[in-house]
Amino acid sequence: MDKHELGTFLRSRRERLRPEDVGLPAGARRRTPGLRREEVAVLAHISTEYYVRLEQGRAPRPSGEVLAGIAGALRLTDAESGHLHLLAGTAPARTGRHRRDVRPSILTLLDRLPQTAGFVTSAIFEVLAWNDLAAALMEDFTARPASDRNLARKAFLQATPDAPLYGVSDATEFRQHVVMDLRATLARYPCDPAVTGLIGELRDGSPEFARLWERHDVQAAPMLRKTFRHPAVGTVTVDCDALALTDRDQHLVLYTAPPGSRDAEALALLNVLGAESHRV
Incomplete structure (x- = not known):
């Protein structure tokens, strides 16, 4: 699990979304771009504290169910969802070196x-x-x-x-x-x-x-x-x-x-x- 990259990736995906993209009212002017962390947590059905810790690189490895909820909340594509699982350590990763020999x-x-x-x-x-x-x-x-x-x-x-x-x-x-x-x-x-x-x-x-x-x-x-x-x-x-x-x-x-x-x-x-x- 790459906690730093996972947190940075989550933050980058959260900041690209607008409230209306996920069915939330825009409300008052926001100081920062994208959704608030508590909004993502509500949409993903997890606690705000845990989601904040994930973005800060301080949380333990999330389960596949939690990652699926976050992927849905952040409207991730299949490729982005797969990348999320790789960063969280819940998908098989090639831990060696990439191959250079051609068949x-x-x-x-x-x-x-x-x-x-x-x-x-x-x-x-x-x-x-x-x-x-x-x-x-x-x-x-x-x-x-x-x-x-x-x-x-x-x-x-x-x-x-x-x-x-x-x-x-x-x-x-x-x-x-x-x-x-x-x-x-x-x-x-x-x-x-x-x-x-x-x-x-x-x-x-x-x-x-x-x-x-x-x-x-x-x-x-x-x-x-x-x-x-x-x-x-x-x-x-x-x-x-x-x-x-x-x-x-x-x-x-x-x-x-x-x-x-x-x-x-x-x-x-x-x-x-x-x-x-x-x-x-």
């Missing part, structure tokens, strides 16, 4: 997708494996040391407004997605130095990451389409599919374009040009 069958699959840019990311956005088209569309990952293949680090510490990550159109949304995923990852791997080290590096090196981190959001909207501005073939818009590889807590990310479209033709050209196209 051989996935490596074979990547090589059998000639019209699809595909790559595998770890729980902390490390690019672990990729095919030739992904290297042509994004960058030649083989030319980079492993530490420079982390998309979170690239998005927050290396990309700039004038040169966004791979020229993508949704750089802002991607950074928000990264922060939400990393917060959930930290709950699953609280003792993994690679996880805690990356988050610390990003918080220290990026004011934007630090600001987004303090929002305590844990549910990202799916990114279904993405546009790249490529130096060799110009604008390429692709459909995005991220498939969860649950046994290793990794994702297989696939970028495709409708057959016969200009974007499909651009991908086909990139497939011929290869990673060298970034030097055009």
